[in-house]
Structures are given as C-alpha cells and as structure tokens.
Amino acid sequence: MTGGEQGWCPEPDGPLAGLRAGVCGQGAAVWHAGRLLASLGAVVVAGRDAWRDVDGVIDARGVLPSTWDGPAVRTVDTTAAEDWASCGAMALTGRRAGPALRAPGEPASAAWGALLALELLARIGGREVVLPGPRVLGERAAIAGLGRNAPSSPSGTTRLVRAADGWVAVNLARGWPDLPETDPWSFVELSIAGRPVAEIVEKARTHGFPVGVPATEDDQLAARGQEGEVWPFVLNGRVRRARPCEEYVRTEPRRWRLPPTRVVDVSSLWAGPLCGHLLTSLGARVIKVEDVRRPDPARQGPGEFFDLLHAGQESVALDLGTAGGRAALDRLIGGADVVIGNEHPPRGGKCWVSITAYGRTGPWAGAPGFGDDTAVAGGLVAWDPATGIPAPCGDAIAAPLAGVNAALAAVACRLAGGEWLVDVALREQAAATLTGTPEPGPVPAAAAPVARRPAGRAPALGADTARVLAES
Numbered sequence: 001m002t003g004g005e006q007g008w009c010p011e012p013d014g015p016l017a018g019l020r021a022g023v024c025g026q027g028a029a030v031w032h033a034g035r036l037l038a039s040l041g042a043v044v045v046a047g048r049d050a051w052r053d054v055d056g057v058i059d060a061r062g063v064l065p066s067t068w069d070g071p072a073v074r075t076v077d078t079t080a081a082e083d084w085a086s087c088g089a090m091a092l093t094g095r096r097a098g099p100a101l102r103a104p105g106e107p108a109s110a111a112w113g114a115l116l117a118l119e120l121l122a123r124i125g126g127r128e129v130v131l132p133g134p135r136v137l138g139e140r141a142a143i144a145g146l147g148r149n150a151p152s153s154p155s156g157t158t159r160l161v162r163a164a165d166g167w168v169a170v171n172l173a174r175g176w177p178d179l180p181e182t183d184p185w186s187f188v189e190l191s192i193a194g195r196p197v198a199e200i201v202e203k204a205r206t207h208g209f210p211v212g213v214p215a216t217e218d219d220q221l222a223a224r225g226q227e228g229e230v231w232p233f234v235l236n237g238r239v240r241r242a243r244p245c246e247e248y249v250r251t252e253p254r255r256w257r258l259p260p261t262r263v264v265d266v267s268s269l270w271a272g273p274l275c276g277h278l279l280t281s282l283g284a285r286v287i288k289v290e291d292v293r294r295p296d297p298a299r300q301g302p303g304e305f306f307d308l309l310h311a312g313q314e315s316v317a318l319d320l321g322t323a324g325g326r327a328a329l330d331r332l333i334g335g336a337d338v339v340i341g342n343e344h345p346p347r348g349g350k351c352w353v354s355i356t357a358y359g360r361t362g363p364w365a366g367a368p369g370f371g372d373d374t375a376v377a378g379g380l381v382a383w384d385p386a387t388g389i390p391a392p393c394g395d396a397i398a399a400p401l402a403g404v405n406a407a408l409a410a411v412a413c414r415l416a417g418g419e420w421l422v423d424v425a426l427r428e429q430a431a432a433t434l435t436g437t438p439e440p441g442p443v444p445a446a447a448a449p450v451a452r453r454p455a456g457r458a459p460a461l462g463a464d465t466a467r468v469l470a471e472s
Helices: 028-039 080-086 107-124 134-144 184-192 197-206 219-223 271-281 303-310 323-334 371-377 398-416 426-431 465-471
Strands: 008-010 020-024 043-046 056-059 072-074 158-163 166-171 242-244 262-265 285-291 314-318 338-340 351-356 381-383 390-392 420-425
Touching: 008 028, 020 028, 028 043, 028 056, 028 080, 028 107, 028 242, 056 107, 072 107, 080 107, 080 134, 107 134, 107 398, 134 303, 134 398, 158 184, 158 371, 158 390, 166 184, 166 197, 166 371, 262 271, 271 285, 271 303, 271 338, 271 351, 271 398, 285 323, 314 323, 314 465, 323 465, 338 398, 351 398, 371 390, 371 398, 371 426, 398 420, 398 426, 420 426
Parallel strands: 020 043, 020 056, 056 072, 262 285, 262 338, 285 314, 338 351, 351 420
Antiparallel strands: 008 043, 008 242, 158 166, 381 390
C-alpha cells in the first residue's frame, strides 16, 4: 500500500530542476504523481501547507485557500484498490467465467499519477487543461467490446502458456513457427509443453516473435541500470530516480513556460499515439507520419479508437522505401520540437521520445514486444485463486502506461528546453508500477471499461501531406 503525504527529493540535472511542486493528499495516485515529478527533477513538498512557496500544487484534500491563484490540479484521495477497480482494467483481468482480479502493484494509480503530474506541468506552463483519468487504460477494450479471457489477453493475441519450468506469454501478432490456420493455440501449447522457458525465449527471439516471461532480475534490467526497484524514465541514457525526504533543498525561482510545440509522430498502435494525443490536448501541433506501404495497423481496428487518439492532428503519408520519402521525413523531423518514434537516430536540439519493447540499450534492445507480453515480462500477472490460472492484467496495459509516461516526460523536457532522449521501455513501465502492498479489506467491485467520445474524426491517410510538406 502506498499513500500518505510523502515529500520527494530529486537527483540533480533533471529537466524539472528548479521546479517546486506541492502535493496535498494521502491517496495512491497523488503519491505516484509526486514520485514521478521528483524523478524528473522537481522538489516535491507534501502536507497541508504544501501549497506555500511552490510553482504549482496537486490538492486532494481541499486545503487550498480561496485566495490561491497559482497553478493547481484539484482531485480526490483514493486507494490503489479503488483506482484499479474503477479504471475498467480490473474487469478485463481474469477468466471469462471467473471473478475480476486485482493486479499486483498499482498500475491504475501510477497511470493516474502520471496524468495528474502532466496536467500540473501544463498548468504551470500556462495551459489550462483538464486531462482524463486512469480509465484511459480500458478505452480500447470499451470501444472494441473486449472482455476478460484468461489465460489469454482480452484481444486474444496473447496467451500465457505453461512450459516445463514456468509460464510464457506468447503473442501471435507476428505468427509462430509452422503455425496452422486452425486451432493455433493448441499447436502453440503442444510446441511449448515440456520445454524449458529459456529455450522457448531464445528460439522465439531468434525468429523475431514476441514473448514475455515474468522476471524481476535479468541481464536486460541489469544492463539498463534497473536492478532492484524499476523506474519509468531513462533520460539521456540515465535512469531517473528520486528519494523520499522531509528536508527540502531551496531552489532559485524560475519562470516556467510551455512554448508552442510541433510534434512529429512516426509511432503506431497505442503507446506512441496516446502520447501524441495527450500532447494534442495540451495544444501541440501533432503531425502523424505514416508509410504509404505500411500505414499504422491501428487504422484497421475500431475507427472510434483511432479517432480518439488522432482527432485534431494532421496526417502525412510518405513512401519511406524511396530516397525522396526519407528525405521528406528528415525535413519534417528537422523542423520538429518533439519526435515520437524509435527508428531514427536522435538529433540535437529537440526532445526524442523513443518507445520500444525493452529499451534502446542492453542485450534485448532489438527484441519485439507488444503491450500484453511486455506487461507480463514486467510482472503484471494476476492469478485466479480457484484454478491457479494466470491472467494478463487489463488490455495491453504496458502500452497506455508507456503513453502517459512518455507524454509526461516530453512536457517536462519541453519546459526545460535543450536536447533530451526519452527512452521508454514498455516492460519497464509495467515493472515500475509494482510498488506498495495490497490494502487490507475487501476489493471493490470492478467497473466496466468506458471510453471518452472522440473530439472529431482522425484525418484520412495522407490528407495533409502536400500542405505540410510545402511548409518544410
């Protein structure tokens, strides 16, 4: 159980160095918000009087005086169990005919904390916005009509399969060796049964197939400096951490301003587009770039979900298999303040948001992965108490966790200015939520997932290509 009014001290040289944020509240989401802000460099003051002498405050206790005219986000205190039950993801966790299950850690509270922190930074930077809460975790499932289906994911593309010495999350989005068209999961289960996990993982990665194995220690985490407690942000090659504290370092006052921001988004599916969507909500100009030969696969999914993530943006379609298409993309990137994507080497003077399965560095840097299998690899697996069947938590939950944290880091870096490489690993976003211990008492009833109404229609593929390229 997390919560309690906790102040935080940052490590030096983060993008929010010099910022002082107040948190008034004892709930899990407020605790996560303070922790995340401090990991990005802010000094976080806690308590009833935390609104004094700060740049902005998150108030869950209703203690802000009526005379306060500074940046503030007003919310309510809730427990991690309440956040998980209300966000819609709990209803997606478990067997189809079994009970909805609680997740390990605090994924819903962590997501809500990131959104609270993001809204506060936007307000400190001069943008009056109201962002969604943790129900973003269940929006895709709500629109697509998905439900819990353990040991498979709600979408059915991933399943936890028993091997000789453990469980492996197999994702069939890219197929599987010799996979038949009929009854593919029976074939996968037979091909894995009796074989050791290490052998299965090695073969899968050799062939480029995504798999996930729950682990708290391995060569990849060690190579990335994530031994022990995992943190979500790796900036300029360094894991960003914070520590609880009660004595705060005085910082020089600074004027914070979120400047007009041009974003080039070359990502796809959910994590990167959610980051772009949140930046759009903050007033950024977001240009979504797709390859005419391989458009974003999410265009083939529910149109309402694609509209939700991409309304208000511009669409550029390029043939990236040609020199002309690649040159056009280079020009677009050259004029961007923020770039979302992982296939291009970072350039100076901007914020690069790289979202990958396991991170840009380490022995697993090139390993494929999606939101469900990487969440399992990060430890987000629930267990049915009646049957012992494992259940993926939520719907591809590592993807929206990565999206909200990527947006928070991007805004922090944009406020700071300068050159930043934000290295977001899906697996680490899941693992970073494994904080606290479950609160005692009954688990609240699970609410069904719901989705916001899209702000409009997403642009058709390439609808803005000519106009946008004429500007570059």
